[in-house]
Amino acid sequence: MSQTVPPAAARRVPPPVVPKSRRPWRSSTREALTAYGFVAPFMVLFAALLVVPLCYAGYLSLFRSQLVGGDVFAGLDNYRRALDDPLFREGVLRMARFLVVQVPVMLAASLLFALALDSGRLRFPRLIRLGIFVPYAIPSVIAALMWGYLYGPDFGPFAQLARDVGLGTPGFLSPHWILASLANIVTWEFVGYNMIIMFAALQSVSPTLYEAAAVDGAGAFRVAWHIKIPAIRPALLLSVIFSVIGTFQLFNEPKLLSALAPQAINTSYTPNMYAYTLVFTNQEVNYSSAVSFLLGAVIVVVSYAVQLASQRKARRS
Amino acid sequence: MRSPTRGRRSRLLATAAGGLALLVLAACSGGSTAGSGNGTKSVDMAAELKKPATIEFWSWVDGIQSEVNLFEKKYPNIKVKVVNAGQPAAEYPKLRTALKAGSGAPDVVQLEAHEVSSFTITKSLLDLAPYGANSVKSKFLPWAWSQVSQGSSVYAIPQDTGPMGMLYRKDIFDKYHIQVPTTWAEFATAAEKLHKADPKAYLTNMSPSNGASYTGLLWQAGSRPFKSNSATSFDVNIADAPAKKVSDYWSGLVKSGAVSTDADFTDQWYRGLASGKYATWLTAAWGPLFLQGTAKGTSGKWRVAPLPQWSAGESASGNTGGSTSAVVKSTKYPAAAAAFAEFLNSDPASTKMLASKQSLFPATTALLNDQSFLSTSLPFFGGQKVNQVFSDISKTVSTDFTWSPVQDYVFSDFNDTVGKAMTNKQDLTAALTQWQKSVTTYAKQQGFTVGGS
Numbered sequence: 213m214s215q216t217v218p219p220a221a222a223r224r225v226p227p228p229v230v231p232k233s234r235r236p237w238r239s240s241t242r243e244a245l246t247a248y249g250f251v252a253p254f255m256v257l258f259a260a261l262l263v264v265p266l267c268y269a270g271y272l273s274l275f276r277s278q279l280v281g282g283d284v285f286a287g288l289d290n291y292r293r294a295l296d297d298p299l300f301r302e303g304v305l306r307m308a309r310f311l312v313v314q315v316p317v318m319l320a321a322s323l324l325f326a327l328a329l330d331s332g333r334l335r336f337p338r339l340i341r342l343g344i345f346v347p348y349a350i351p352s353v354i355a356a357l358m359w360g361y362l363y364g365p366d367f368g369p370f371a372q373l374a375r376d377v378g379l380g381t382p383g384f385l386s387p388h389w390i391l392a393s394l395a396n397i398v399t400w401e402f403v404g405y406n407m408i409i410m411f412a413a414l415q416s417v418s419p420t421l422y423e424a425a426a427v428d429g430a431g432a433f434r435v436a437w438h439i440k441i442p443a444i445r446p447a448l449l450l451s452v453i454f455s456v457i458g459t460f461q462l463f464n465e466p467k468l469l470s471a472l473a474p475q476a477i478n479t480s481y482t483p484n485m486y487a488y489t490l491v492f493t494n495q496e497v498n499y500s501s502a503v504s505f506l507l508g509a510v511i512v513v514v515s516y517a518v519q520l521a522s523q524r525k526a527r528r529s
Numbered sequence: 530m531r532s533p534t535r536g537r538r539s540r541l542l543a544t545a546a547g548g549l550a551l552l553v554l555a556a557c558s559g560g561s562t563a564g565s566g567n568g569t570k571s572v573d574m575a576a577e578l579k580k581p582a583t584i585e586f587w588s589w590v591d592g593i594q595s596e597v598n599l600f601e602k603k604y605p606n607i608k609v610k611v612v613n614a615g616q617p618a619a620e621y622p623k624l625r626t627a628l629k630a631g632s633g634a635p636d637v638v639q640l641e642a643h644e645v646s647s648f649t650i651t652k653s654l655l656d657l658a659p660y661g662a663n664s665v666k667s668k669f670l671p672w673a674w675s676q677v678s679q680g681s682s683v684y685a686i687p688q689d690t691g692p693m694g695m696l697y698r699k700d701i702f703d704k705y706h707i708q709v710p711t712t713w714a715e716f717a718t719a720a721e722k723l724h725k726a727d728p729k730a731y732l733t734n735m736s737p738s739n740g741a742s743y744t745g746l747l748w749q750a751g752s753r754p755f756k757s758n759s760a761t762s763f764d765v766n767i768a769d770a771p772a773k774k775v776s777d778y779w780s781g782l783v784k785s786g787a788v789s790t791d792a793d794f795t796d797q798w799y800r801g802l803a804s805g806k807y808a809t810w811l812t813a814a815w816g817p818l819f820l821q822g823t824a825k826g827t828s829g830k831w832r833v834a835p836l837p838q839w840s841a842g843e844s845a846s847g848n849t850g851g852s853t854s855a856v857v858k859s860t861k862y863p864a865a866a867a868a869f870a871e872f873l874n875s876d877p878a879s880t881k882m883l884a885s886k887q888s889l890f891p892a893t894t895a896l897l898n899d900q901s902f903l904s905t906s907l908p909f910f911g912g913q914k915v916n917q918v919f920s921d922i923s924k925t926v927s928t929d930f931t932w933s934p935v936q937d938y939v940f941s942d943f944n945d946t947v948g949k950a951m952t953n954k955q956d957l958t959a960a961l962t963q964w965q966k967s968v969t970t971y972a973k974q975q976g977f978t979v980g981g982s
């Protein structure tokens with residue numbers, strides 16, 4: 213998953229308004245230039261590595277390139293085909309299923325850890341915080357390889373343990389369980405990351421609220437439920453949105469596990485894997501671009517729906 | 530994924546052949562027109578090869594530098610830079626990306642035989658005919674040559690081959706009184722018998738992720754899934770009668786659970802080979818040495834036999850795996866690159882070294898009849914002369930098998946159709962029809978004219 217967006221977006225501060233007449237125009241131009249100079253490195257990279265490739269992919273998606281016959285303008289044909297493509301649809305639905313189960317479990321665990329750390333009742337809080345966060349620092353490729361070993365039906369420690377106590381060999385990599393096994397890896401990787409977002413938000417809640425609650429006779433659980441959780445609502449929403457995006461873009465983990473369990477994870481298992489296969493196996497760059505754009509659209513729609521639902525709920529309460 | 534399988538094909542045995550190739554082709558090239566590529570004009574190779582050149586060669590064969598040194602010694606003005614761009618599954622995407630980008634492609638590249646037409650259709654490979662390739666034709670097995678040539682055009686030089694045989698565990702066969710099956714009917718009976726006697730053992734494993742190996746079995750049965758009509762038109766007959774016969778047969782064994790369906794080249798599969806879970810491995814001539822490296826603990830317990838036959842008394846086999854060296858069209862030094870591909874795979878010293886040091890199974894008739902090659906006995910196989918067995922099998926591989934120009938897709942889709950049916954213990958013949966359908970659809974989308982059932 214690629215949940216690497218920095219958690220806190222800096223709030224934009226409007227520049228002080230200075231009446232033009234009181235300053236020579238040169239000075240304000242110079243200031244503006246300086247400002248542009250500061251943002252230029254970002255803008256250049258942003259344009260070169262995101263905007264231009266995105267436009268190029270969009271352009272490509274409007275063509276059809278065949279092994280025989282070359283390139284022809286296809287308009288929206290690729291998009292029409294993708295909407296009708298059972299492999300793409302299956303991948304998206306599979307990720308939707310993943311989302312509905314994995315994201316709540318992961319975020320609930322993150323929230324629990326964050327609240328526990330914030331309560332100040334744990335010993336060695338720094339050590340625990342670090343311990344929970346460390347999996348996020350491990351590259352997902354290595355995490356997937358490691359879990360692939362742990363899941364192994366022959367050498368895997370879980371399988372050996374299960375056999376020793378007479379439970380038979382668990383099929384972590386079987387077609388039936390593979391989605392759950394993937395969910396477990398992703399949860400392990402990102403629980404700490406989300407915990408840090410929530411923990412940071414909890415730290416900025418004003419202590420006066422807790423004092424007031426204590427005066428009113430609220431216990432720790434009541435404070436958590438009625439004050440802390442509502443107070444970090446924006447942080448929770450951020451975690452949900454990142455998780456939605458990351459889930460639909462799932463690639464590394466299933467791609468690596470497919471080497472261990474090709475019968476359980478096919479080449480179109482997730483939408484991103486499908487896009488990859490389309491380019492490198494099927495040589496359909498144009499169609500792959502269209503699939504990627506549609507995937508982007510799915511993510512935008514779902515993220516927006518989540519945000520909308522959350523706002524509506526906030527308004528009601 | 531078939532990716533892990535492919536590299537292993539390269540760990541093979543031996544090649545030798547007509548090494549005067551270059552001298553011959555140099556002598557033959559009187560008319561000196563620079564290669565315009567129409568296959569009729571030839572290039573003055575002798576003159577071309579004196580010019581300084583530097584070429585890049587992609588190969589996943591470990592230690593191929595030794596053979597490259599032989600070439601550089603013979604042509605001191607030509608430098609060859611060897612790059613290991615990874616196993617096939619890694620190399621092809623890199624090659625395709627470089628070709629698409631128009632820069633970064635090598636001059637000479639290792640391709641599996643079944644990939645050659647996929648790169649020919651994108652017009653990425655140089656026709657080697659004007660560079661004397663046809664003069665080495667007679668050195669090679671006819672069926673290996675037919676896979677790299679189209680009419681008089683030659684798009685790659687065969688490097689090694691993978692005729693299929695059966696590696697079996699003699700100790701397990703002896704223990705359960707199983708005769709070495711010579712027909713598929715006997716094989717099925719033996720499979721049921723073994724699995725009944727030991728529910729943890731299987732006579733063989735049918736991999737749901739190895740379309741190339743399954744295709745080898747189809748090849749043996751006489752299935753001809755593809756027939757080329759022209760550069761842009763081919764017939765797809767994946768579900769032809771022999772293929773249905775093979776799939777019906779394996780459906781029965783898979784459904785009854787008498788054979789296992791583990792994905793091959795995975796940890797579990799390696800373990801199965803080593804532990805005696807699989808009593809046979811139906812594989813290519815590159816299999817024996819691969820096995821020797823993988824299941825060291827079972828040394829001395831294995832033997833080699835030809836594949837079981839569809840009718841008693843027949844001797845037929847298929848091929849799976851095997852590589853070639855192709856020249857990329859964008860090369861700046863076509864003559865040097867072509868000469869290198871030809872030398873590497875047909876020079877007697879080079880081919881012999883490929884066989885003895887790199888363990889590639891030969892594609893040249895000279896080496897396949899070479900006594901020192903044939904008489905090598907392997908202790909891992911109880912001292913059996915394994916090369917002799919596979920050399921004999923090699924002669925029974927029918928020559929008229931051809932690949933599709935969309936082979937990447939064909940193998941990838943195998944996993945989603947026939948492979949999926951294997952895993953789910955469903956009817957393989959129905960899946961075969963699905964495979965046929967999706968390959969046809971894909972080929973049509975790619976602009977081919979597709980015929981066939």
